[in-house]
Amino acid sequence: MNTHTLILVFPIFTAYCLLLALGTLTQQCNLKEKPKLNCRDRCGDIPIPYPFGLTENCSLNEYFLVTCNETTHSHRPKAYLMNKSIQISNISLDGQIRVLQYIAHDCYAPNGTSVSDNIPWIDLPNHYTINNTANKFTIVGCDTYGYVYGTRGNRNYSTGCTATCNTKDDLLEGSCNGLGCCQTTIPKEITSVKVVSYSFDNYTDVNDFNNCGYAFVVEEGAFSFSPANLTSLRHVKKLPMVVDWGIEKKNCSEAQKHMSSYACKSRNSECFDPSNGSGYRCFCKKGYEGNPYLPHGCQDIDECKDPSLNNCKRHCENNEGSYRCSCPKLYHGDGKKDSLGCYPDKSLELKLVAACWAYFELRRRKLIKMKQTFFLQNGGLLLQEKLMKHDRSSLEMVKIFTSSELKKATNNFHENMIIAKGGYGIVYKGVLQNNKIVAIKKSREVDPSQIEQFINELIILTQVRHRNIVCLLGCCLETQVPLLVYEFIGNGTLYENIHNKDKSRFLSWEKRLKIAAETAGVLSYLHSAASTPIIHRDIKSANILLDAVFTAKVSDFGASRLVPTDQAQLSTMVQGTLGYLDPEYMQTSQLTEKSDVYSFGVVLVELLTGRKALSYDKPEEEINLANFFLYTLRKDRLFEIIEQNMVCDETREQIIEVSKLAKKCLNVRGDNRPTMKKVAMELDVVRLGGRNPWTKDEDDQEEIESWFGEGLDSISFSDDYNDSVTVQDDGMRSYY
Numbered sequence: 001m002n003t004h005t006l007i008l009v010f011p012i013f014t015a016y017c018l019l020l021a022l023g024t025l026t027q028q029c030n031l032k033e034k035p036k037l038n039c040r041d042r043c044g045d046i047p048i049p050y051p052f053g054l055t056e057n058c059s060l061n062e063y064f065l066v067t068c069n070e071t072t073h074s075h076r077p078k079a080y081l082m083n084k085s086i087q088i089s090n091i092s093l094d095g096q097i098r099v100l101q102y103i104a105h106d107c108y109a110p111n112g113t114s115v116s117d118n119i120p121w122i123d124l125p126n127h128y129t130i131n132n133t134a135n136k137f138t139i140v141g142c143d144t145y146g147y148v149y150g151t152r153g154n155r156n157y158s159t160g161c162t163a164t165c166n167t168k169d170d171l172l173e174g175s176c177n178g179l180g181c182c183q184t185t186i187p188k189e190i191t192s193v194k195v196v197s198y199s200f201d202n203y204t205d206v207n208d209f210n211n212c213g214y215a216f217v218v219e220e221g222a223f224s225f226s227p228a229n230l231t232s233l234r235h236v237k238k239l240p241m242v243v244d245w246g247i248e249k250k251n252c253s254e255a256q257k258h259m260s261s262y263a264c265k266s267r268n269s270e271c272f273d274p275s276n277g278s279g280y281r282c283f284c285k286k287g288y289e290g291n292p293y294l295p296h297g298c299q300d301i302d303e304c305k306d307p308s309l310n311n312c313k314r315h316c317e318n319n320e321g322s323y324r325c326s327c328p329k330l331y332h333g334d335g336k337k338d339s340l341g342c343y344p345d346k347s348l349e350l351k352l353v354a355a356c357w358a359y360f361e362l363r364r365r366k367l368i369k370m371k372q373t374f375f376l377q378n379g380g381l382l383l384q385e386k387l388m389k390h391d392r393s394s395l396e397m398v399k400i401f402t403s404s405e406l407k408k409a410t411n412n413f414h415e416n417m418i419i420a421k422g423g424y425g426i427v428y429k430g431v432l433q434n435n436k437i438v439a440i441k442k443s444r445e446v447d448p449s450q451i452e453q454f455i456n457e458l459i460i461l462t463q464v465r466h467r468n469i470v471c472l473l474g475c476c477l478e479t480q481v482p483l484l485v486y487e488f489i490g491n492g493t494l495y496e497n498i499h500n501k502d503k504s505r506f507l508s509w510e511k512r513l514k515i516a517a518e519t520a521g522v523l524s525y526l527h528s529a530a531s532t533p534i535i536h537r538d539i540k541s542a543n544i545l546l547d548a549v550f551t552a553k554v555s556d557f558g559a560s561r562l563v564p565t566d567q568a569q570l571s572t573m574v575q576g577t578l579g580y581l582d583p584e585y586m587q588t589s590q591l592t593e594k595s596d597v598y599s600f601g602v603v604l605v606e607l608l609t610g611r612k613a614l615s616y617d618k619p620e621e622e623i624n625l626a627n628f629f630l631y632t633l634r635k636d637r638l639f640e641i642i643e644q645n646m647v648c649d650e651t652r653e654q655i656i657e658v659s660k661l662a663k664k665c666l667n668v669r670g671d672n673r674p675t676m677k678k679v680a681m682e683l684d685v686v687r688l689g690g691r692n693p694w695t696k697d698e699d700d701q702e703e704i705e706s707w708f709g710e711g712l713d714s715i716s717f718s719d720d721y722n723d724s725v726t727v728q729d730d731g732m733r734s735y736y
């Protein structure tokens with residue numbers, strides 16, 4: 001694109017980007033429906049949604065009038081339906097209320113005379129019926145039977161059950177089928193109930209542990225029988241019962257004939273035909289939520305905000321009443337999770353969007369002088385340059401956070417929020433506004449080389465997504481030092497989990513094997529599957545994070561390098577961590593993916609032995625774990641250094657296999673080390689319990705000579721490993 005075209009297209013970009021910005025603005029200005037003007041919408045802590053109301057002008061009609069009694073000082077305010085004595089504990093717009101109803105009790109003195117009893121009843125107003133599936137008639141007692149009487153229209157119904165027991169030992173917690181407790185369903189669509197409890201023998205036989213019987217209609221799930229209830233119910237006055245409500249005793253088609261009185265006021269509401277007894281109800285249409293009884297009550301649901309409401313893979317566009325899956329600008333496909341998804345689409349558009357973005361960066365820098373300095377200092381240009389070079393819409397995946405957002409999340413980078421400190425910087429725990437917990441990495445100093453590492457990590461992590469790689473959520477470049485925002489991995493580093501005695505107890509051999517296999521898998525992926533091979537360069541237990549189920553998550557790509565596909569080797573400044581560092585790379589500075597294999601070998605040994613890669617408190621020959629491990633292998637003393645609590649008959653074979661594999665990874669010559677792909681495959685084979693088909697013939701021959709204290713030159717190697725590998729390896733070669 002030459003400068004000419006740029007000048008032409010920029011105004012168009014401006015308009016385009018402004019439109020995008022406006023789009024998000026209108027979405028944010030979501031008008032929330034308020035209750036009717038000047039109407040209170042609660043009674044104490046009970047919400048009172050329209051059509052219910054606390055005054056006549058606030059409720060749809062007298063049937064939805066709620067009386068709030070706030071005069072009792074010692075108790076919370078109580079809500080009553082109309083001006084009757086029906087107490088309400090909850091109102092649901094789905095057409096139900098919860099009513100607190102008295103329970104019947106019937107109590108006797110030890111000599112068999114009645115002490116107290118009551119027969120409560122409830123008579124519901126029009127448009128209310130007792131729900132027959134959500135409630136159960138219940139009897140509690142050991143010498144007890146009882147009835148529930150109900151009326152529907154002018155018909156009477158009654159049903160009942162019997163609860164007895166001889167000793168308290170007969171009773172079962174949570175069981176209500178005749179022993180001390182019985183339950184039965186109630187007739188449907190009744191509008192009034194009366195409950196009565198009777199006794200067979202005035203509790204004379206069971207008086208030592210039970211002298212009362214109880215009867216009540218209760219919401220199923222609100223009462224679970226416990227033997228203690230034989231006495232404790234004496235002090236309970238009311239229990240909840242579910243009551244259905246509707247608007248008028250009409251069906252929908254009838255109600256719609258009189259629009260002025262039709263209660264489904266919201267444009268996006270639907271009428272629901274009545275069940276007998278209660279009237280019709282209103283619901284918000286699919287894709288909307290809110291109060292269908294208010295003119296603007298049903299509001300569009302933003303399905304894109306909640307991943308469980310949409311099935312989009314990446315890009316979700318909300319619209320009135322529904323949503324649409326699409327692909328970001330540089331992708332094609334339908335964006336749905338289960339079908340095509342999105343595929344990268346390298347086209348001219350990519351360059352246009354990149355240019356648009358660059359243009360806005362330029363503008364922003366003109367406007368905000370402070371942030372500009374930081375942005376530049378923090379590698380903003382470098383980022384732009386790399387993003388453009390890598391021809392990917394990496395921007396899609398990375399959110400640009402504002403500095404204030406992250407300041408808030410970390411309580412202004414408070415000390416208490418620090419979860420890790422290292423040479424690279426400080427990692428804080430942060431809580432974003434949506435309560436999502438994140439880890440925020442902050443460079444220690446304004447050191448250009450460190451900042452470059454940050455940008456490097458940013459670039460790399462935008463190129464790869466993998467379940468075993470810590471997920472980068474975004475970055476912030478407008479602070480003095482750049483900040484990277486990651487998903488929060490809760491269970492610490494592998495290093496802590498191995499070397500902290502309290503934690504290592506939980507790290508069984510099985511889990512260690514899983515972690516090893518997952519780490520190998522992801523390294524194999526980075527080396528081969530990713531579009532441009534990536535060498536991590538700093539594999540160590542401290543860079544492998546674990547989540548609550550011990551899933552490995554490789555992190556810290558600050559030192560990583562993208563290897564151009566036409567170059568298998570890359571000459572770089574030697575970087576890494578002592579103890580894990582590939583000795584060959586240390587000598588030659590030739591970076592290949594085999595350096596990661598060596599470092600991974602050290603991690604394997606760490607998992608096997610529970611020892612640190614370098615332990616200066618040990619005798620000299622044991623300081624370097626890799627060397628010491630190879631030494632013990634040679635002396636056939638492997639099990640002397642294996643973490644003891646892991647060794648048993650079932651694991652012994654696997655431990656030997658993994659040790660052999662570690663030995664191969666630690667080969668001083670990179671060429672003789674297996675590829676990460678092969679390591680991953682072998683670990684999988686070990687995990688699945690099978691014998692590895694390509695290792696069985698080479699055990700006896702010692703392929704690695706000791707090299708401590710000696711120069712590399714004086715060592716000879718056998719190449720038998722390579723012979724057995726080439727066939728398996730063909731698939732890999734094609735990537736390079």
Ligand SMILES: *[C@@H]1O[C@H](CO)[C@@H](O)[C@H](O)[C@H]1NC(C)=O
Nearest residue numbers: 038039054055056057058059
């Ligand atoms: C109800 O509204 C009418 C007219 O708006 C008003 O005259 C009346 O006082 C109101 N009643 C109550 C109880 O607020």
Ligand SMILES: *[C@@H]1O[C@H](CO)[C@@H](O)[C@H](O)[C@H]1NC(C)=O
Nearest residue numbers: 067068069070071072078080
């Ligand atoms: C509120 O409740 C108290 C105690 O239950 C009762 O004495 C009082 O009369 C009630 N007030 C109203 C307005 O119903």
Ligand SMILES: *[C@@H]1O[C@H](CO)[C@@H](O)[C@H](O)[C@H]1NC(C)=O
Nearest residue numbers: 062063065081082083084125
């Ligand atoms: C409420 O009580 C008043 C008088 O106390 C009565 O006139 C009115 O009819 C009652 N309303 C209902 C719906 O029962």
Ligand SMILES: *[C@@H]1O[C@H](CO)[C@@H](O)[C@H](O)[C@H]1NC(C)=O
Nearest residue numbers: 089090091092093094096098
């Ligand atoms: C009231 O009902 C709503 C909707 O059914 C429910 O979410 C809420 O937890 C209930 N509140 C109480 C106090 O039972």
Ligand SMILES: *[C@@H]1O[C@H](CO)[C@@H](O)[C@H](O)[C@H]1NC(C)=O
Nearest residue numbers: 108109110111112113114115
């Ligand atoms: C039974 O006991 C109650 C109180 O325990 C007493 O008031 C009543 O008189 C007694 N009745 C008889 C018949 O003993």
Ligand SMILES: *[C@@H]1O[C@H](CO)[C@@H](O)[C@H](O)[C@H]1NC(C)=O
Nearest residue numbers: 111112113114200201202204
């Ligand atoms: C049970 O009590 C009732 C009322 O107190 C009394 O009439 C009846 O005789 C008593 N029956 C027995 C078996 O004690």
Ligand SMILES: *[C@@H]1O[C@H](CO)[C@@H](O)[C@H](O)[C@H]1NC(C)=O
Nearest residue numbers: 095131132133134242244275
């Ligand atoms: C009774 O309650 C259940 C559960 O809440 C509900 O699914 C059902 O529709 C209700 N019955 C009526 C007639 O409203």
Ligand SMILES: *[C@@H]1O[C@H](CO)[C@@H](O)[C@H](O)[C@H]1NC(C)=O
Nearest residue numbers: 149150151154155156157194
């Ligand atoms: C229903 O019971 C009530 C009293 O509980 C009684 O007055 C009425 O006559 C009964 N109706 C029928 C149809 O039996």
Ligand SMILES: *[C@@H]1O[C@H](CO)[C@@H](O)[C@H](O)[C@H]1NC(C)=O
Nearest residue numbers: 223225226228229232233236
């Ligand atoms: C029944 O007993 C259990 C256990 O003591 C208690 O938690 C529960 O609240 C009781 N139920 C009622 C309704 O009193």
Ligand SMILES: *[C@@H]1O[C@H](CO)[C@@H](O)[C@H](O)[C@H]1NC(C)=O
Nearest residue numbers: 250251252253254255273274
């Ligand atoms: C609604 O009710 C009217 C009268 O009760 C009846 O004629 C009509 O068929 C009903 N419509 C439906 C859809 O049930």
Ligand SMILES: *[C@@H]1O[C@H](CO)[C@@H](O)[C@H](O)[C@H]1NC(C)=O
Nearest residue numbers: 152188189273274275276277
């Ligand atoms: C309403 O009642 C009538 C007559 O009792 C019955 O035929 C009909 O099925 C009932 N409708 C519903 C929705 O229960």
Ligand SMILES: CC(=O)N[C@H]1CO[C@H](CO)[C@@H](O)[C@@H]1O
Nearest residue numbers: 490491492506547548549550
């Ligand atoms: C720090 C932390 O979250 N530790 C947890 C690691 O995982 C084990 C097992 O799931 C938990 O018991 C620890 O609390």
